[in-house]
Amino acid sequence: MKKTILVALFATTLFACSTPAEKAAPAETAAATSSCVRTGPEVDLINKAIASYGKGDWATLASCFSDTATSNHNNDSVAMKIADRIELYKKQRAGIDGEVDYGKPNVEVVTVEGSNGIKWGHSWTKFTSKNKAGKTTSTLTFASFAIKDGKLQWEGIIYDTKGLQN
Numbered sequence: 001m002k003k004t005i006l007v008a009l010f011a012t013t014l015f016a017c018s019t020p021a022e023k024a025a026p027a028e029t030a031a032a033t034s035s036c037v038r039t040g041p042e043v044d045l046i047n048k049a050i051a052s053y054g055k056g057d058w059a060t061l062a063s064c065f066s067d068t069a070t071s072n073h074n075n076d077s078v079a080m081k082i083a084d085r086i087e088l089y090k091k092q093r094a095g096i097d098g099e100v101d102y103g104k105p106n107v108e109v110v111t112v113e114g115s116n117g118i119k120w121g122h123s124w125t126k127f128t129s130k131n132k133a134g135k136t137t138s139t140l141t142f143a144s145f146a147i148k149d150g151k152l153q154w155e156g157i158i159y160d161t162k163g164l165q166n
Helices: 002-017 021-032 041-055 058-063 082-093
Strands: 035-037 065-073 106-111 119-130 136-148 151-159
Touching (some): 041 119, 041 136, 058 065, 065 082
Antiparallel strands (some): 035 106, 119 136
């Protein structure tokens, strides 16, 4: 009788401490809904925005963003509408001789479960330009984008401003 009770106790302990297969399945499914890609329509959209900035093609740049998109650069205390940011780009471009070389940007897009359809894009780009006085400057720029419904909804950009004012 003692052996039967010990076997029953051992079996109960073994089953109580094991994880059923049903519990493991949802965790595997959840992990599969997040991803990071380096190709696809959202990556193409970011590359299009970067190329449009480099070429000074303001209409195409604006078309990459939603009507309500906002922009933050470095330590901006308040986000500005993308249309206002493009107007600043135009003024800055007046001091640049020709286009801005944007090299080959490193771009990724991350999809995270529970983000209400928003995907997160990131780019690392080395911009190089020559001012009207002939001085060449370059800056490595990191940008983060919120992407939804095929449009950039928000941009947050960080770069070194040293030498960019002249």
